[in-house]
Amino acid sequence: MALVKICGLQTLSHVEAVAKLPVDYIGFVFARSKRQVAPRTAGELIRAMRDASAGTASRPKAAGVFVNPSMDELEAVLGEAPLDVVQLHGQESPAFCSEVKERWPAVQVFKVFSLSGGASGEAGDGGAFRLEPYRGVVDGMLIDTFDPVYGGGSGKTFAWDAIPPYLEWCRGAGIPLLVAGGLQPGNVGELLRTYAPDGVDVSSGVETEGVKDLDKITSFVERVRNDV
Structure with a gap:
């Protein structure tokens, strides 16, 4: 079953409602964005998320979205917000990722x-070999x-036929591949049926x-869980 990540939540009511849905991750944006939240606010939302999901079949993990953060920035955020996942959306090197894992092993x-959202198979990072x-x-x-401007979160799709090399690499490495970019209730089923990534990540869709729309979020989750 595909993993589901709902990203960019900012309000208590939305977090509490989404935490009760069968989702795997709730994302909080710390990078520059209209969806950005302060670390202390995120900490309060994460605690509310965990309280709201207590006793449910699935308890979502809290993911924090960063773009080229410093270690000091990560330390300041993690001191306020008990994240389960640090999602690095910039040009972070393998050495940087390794240091994050060493400093915060949990x-x-x-x-x-x-x-790129343009030509089929064109990858802004130079291709799957860079993985x-x-x-x-x-x-x-x-x-x-x-x-x-922001690195991601554009609400636009890329050419999905670029997915297979990334998916093959991730399967070989034993880690999940999530796909984002322009997803919404009307197209997520097609993506999953055609390319079968390990998970999907949605925000503007x-x-x-x-503003986050709980009806659209519910519909998106239902499409992933029931239509595929």
């Missing part, structure tokens, strides 16, 4: 690679559509006028 590290240095130093991979 926290998983996901590395994001951004792909090899990350073998053994990350716990998951995510591919998203490149955005020149479950929003209405820039």
Whole structure:
């Protein structure tokens, strides 16, 4: 069954509602974004998430989204927000990812690679071969559509036929591959049926006028869980 990550939550009511759905990750954005949350706020939301999901069949993990953070920034955020996953969305090196894992062994590290939304198979990182240095130093991979301002979160899809080499590499490395970029309730089923990634990550595709929409979130989760 595909993993589901709902990213960019900012309010208590949304976090408590989504925590009761069969989702695997709830994402909190610490990078520069309209969805950015302060570390202390995120800490409060994460505690509410865990309280709300207590007793449910699935308890989501808290993922923090960063773009080229320093170790000091990570330390400051993790001191306030008890994250389960650090998701690195910039140009973080394998050595940096390894250091994060060494300093916070209880926290998983996901590395994001951004792909062009244009030509089929074009990858902004130079292709799947660039993944090899990350073998053994990350716990998951995510591919998203490149955005020149924020790195990701553009709400646009990339050419999905670029997925197979990444998926093959991740399967060989024994880590999950999540796909993001322009996903919404109407197309996530097609993605999963055609390319079968290990998980999906959505943010703007479950929003209405820039605000998280619980009906769209519920529909997205239902499509993943029931239609595939």
